[in-house]
Amino acid sequence: MGITQLRYTDLPIGDRAAFELVCARHGFAPAHFEISACAKSGEPEDERLVTVRRGGWAQSYHDRHGQWIRQFEADLTCRFFK
Template identity: 40%
Template sequence: MAQKRYHELPTGERDAFEAACARHGFVPEDFEVSVQEHAANAQRTISIGRVVGSQFEQYATADGIDWVALFERDLAGDVFGFPLAD
């Protein structure tokens, strides 16, 4: 199992993550993102938490599941709280 950081995600996933953040008033720097790759089954687990102390939510990817859509659903549901004021 290999661990990666946000900047190591594919460009398309980073762009989608950043767009989801912007649509909900966040910036990517509001979050800590880590990726665990499971070589045995080609699955990844993306862990995302607010930098200011929320619990981490985990999104498993396999068979084309879009983890960014699941993350955005959680943003809309206030799982990560409200954006910080500028």
């Protein structure tokens, strides 16, 4: 069972649009963050692990049908990435 590494541009367009909207709501641009994801081959697409980095801070989220974006926004609200 292999692991596939994905970049931000490999994520579904809906996830990218939602991420960009969340960033804008909190005064950021997507370019302020480094996004990567990994998925085990043979597992559903929504089971991937998405990692968001900014400066020395990083947080990983389980995708679960876009839940990672809600969790990321909660972290922005709590100023985790500032």
